[in-house]
Amino acid sequence: MKKETVIIFTKFLLDFMYFAGIVVTVLLLVPGLVERVMAFFDFHDFEGRYTEILVIYFVLGILAVLILGELRKMFRTVLKEDCFVKDNVVSLQRMGTYSFIIAVICMLRTVLYLTIAMLVLVLVFVIAGLFSKVLAFVFDRAVEYKLENDLTI
Amino acid sequence: MTDSERTFGKGKKIMAIIINLDVMMAKRKVGLTELAKEVDITLANLSILKNNKAKAVRFSTLEAVCKALQCQPGDILEYVEDENST
Numbered sequence: 113m114k115k116e117t118v119i120i121f122t123k124f125l126l127d128f129m130y131f132a133g134i135v136v137t138v139l140l141l142v143p144g145l146v147e148r149v150m151a152f153f154d155f156h157d158f159e160g161r162y163t164e165i166l167v168i169y170f171v172l173g174i175l176a177v178l179i180l181g182e183l184r185k186m187f188r189t190v191l192k193e194d195c196f197v198k199d200n201v202v203s204l205q206r207m208g209t210y211s212f213i214i215a216v217i218c219m220l221r222t223v224l225y226l227t228i229a230m231l232v233l234v235l236v237f238v239i240a241g242l243f244s245k246v247l248a249f250v251f252d253r254a255v256e257y258k259l260e261n262d263l264t265i
Numbered sequence: 266m267t268d269s270e271r272t273f274g275k276g277k278k279i280m281a282i283i284i285n286l287d288v289m290m291a292k293r294k295v296g297l298t299e300l301a302k303e304v305d306i307t308l309a310n311l312s313i314l315k316n317n318k319a320k321a322v323r324f325s326t327l328e329a330v331c332k333a334l335q336c337q338p339g340d341i342l343e344y345v346e347d348e349n350s351t
């Protein structure tokens with residue numbers, strides 16, 4: 113029962129973050145909306161670099177949604193009880209690539225507007241990228257072992 | 266050449282160990298379903314074995330097959346020189 117609750121919660125969280133991510137990313141394109149939100153929170157930074165930083169956040173949003181999409185795909189295979197498949201290896205590789213791209217884009221952002229938080233994010237996403245790539249290799253081996261085991265009569 | 270290339274085909278590479286189960290089954294006049302029941306493995310697994318798709322065979326399975334078909338392991342296992350080996 114406890115395991116089922118965790119599974120349900122994880123699925124809900126993945127789905128929520130995926131669709132919320134799409135909504136938020138798309139909302140960035142609404143003219144003037146972000147400015148209004150920034151004014152509401154009395155945040156006046158990014159002056160002079162507003163458009164560039166908005167574009168950066170839009171691209172980051174797309175990449176984050178792509179990562180969540182891959183995670184949802186992987187979780188579906190877990191629910192089907194057949195998760196040691198090549199598709200998941202590809203998903204992990206992609207997630208690693210997206211994470212590295214996010215790190216690079218965050219670095220770009222620090223050039224425009226330097227904050228410690230963004231530098232920390234760069235490090236976090238580099239580590240996340242490495243984590244995904246290494247896990248992809250491990251998963252690849254696991255898939256081979258499973259195949260060998262399945263074909264051992 | 267990896268094991269998977271050898272078994273699942275890239276070009277005309279063949280597995281070096283051949284299972285001649287169908288020959289022995291014909292000699293003993295035993296069908297696939299009957300043999301699967303006697304050996305206590307699924308029909309699907311027996312098909313995998315018979316069609317040379319298996320990557321490994323447990324000794325327990327080999328023992329059960331030999332007992333069911335009243336034969337020696339050498340009657341059903343054959344080594345064929347790999348085409349691409351030197």
